[in-house]
Amino acid sequence: MANIGIDITPLCTPNPGGIGSCLYETLRALERVGTEHRLFLYGTSRPYVPFSDEHAEFPWPTRIDESAGSNLLWMQTGLLPMLLADAVDLFWGTRNTLPIRGRFQKVVTIHDFWYHFYPSQQPLPNLVLNALVTRSAVRHADLVAAISYATAADARRLFALPESRVSVVQLGVDAMRFHPSPDDEVAAVRERLGLSRPFLLAMDVYNARKNFEETLRAFAALPAGLRAGLDLVALGRPRRTARPVRLEALAAELGIAASLKLPGDVAYADLPAVYTAASALVFPSVYEGFGMPLLEAMACGCPVVTSSVSSLPEVAGEAALLVDPSAPAALAAAIERVLTGEALAVRLREAGFERAASFTWERTAEGMLRVFDEVLHSA
16 A cells, blocks of 8 residues: 555646546546555645536545645645655656656656647747656656557657556546437537538647648538538637647638638537537547547547547547548548448447447556556565
């Protein structure tokens, strides 16, 4: 039995993004599967239930330092006395960061290396800071827990890590939330978002590495008759990026502006109904640490067309159509196959249900417990 400290700063805001919501689900799963270890949670404010104003309650001691300013600075200063007071044997950095000091064992979860593979995603100061923080965490970790085999391979290659210092703990999908929505819920969300026609769905479209410009080109390349009764629903909000994504101008240039719907960020509670209503999720991202939208869509019965690169093939398995993300003609052909091939759409839905069901948060929690035990036993 050991004392294990867990960084919960990703949950110290009501809108924690993907990393925070994944941490929340993992902690809930740890509560369900149970452990003989004593867990301690550390943050800079009370944790939130993701995408809500409700504070999260966990069954373990939670240490909050509300005097902290920057989470990154607190990680190297204010956190250490708290860890020493609780006699922590192992600390889990849940978001690419770790305290440098302290003689306890250290595990860090690495979600991705966007700063290396797609530096145009953020302004230069963010890029440099993320690179430095991640490099420090990898260097000081006794073990790196990567969220996909692709990310694990990247970690080994970028930092010359031996196999023994990297483990893979894949993420899960919440089947209680993500499942086909009832017709009345779908109809209500359609009305609320103004979606009266069949539509293709795209996610996080202002993030340049999601490659939505190629989705627009592929949509424009669909046969005119097929495209005439179809919309392209693009979720997300503009970002401060080094290379702005100008969607409306490109859509106008391609002659598809009337079919492009930009509702912004939809409520998290509405996502299952949006997935359920969509004719297909089109997700030709050029780089992903994991690819959570694939599993969410599959769990809701939405056929998926995605990229043949990065972590996406390992998440999709045989339950999606995989295409070269740099080839809009191939992407258009895959979309057309899904829209016109009823048997293919049915097969993708059925395979998607099965695929999504194999990625559970309980499996993620058990994977992290195995990682903790591996590090503790090697000390």
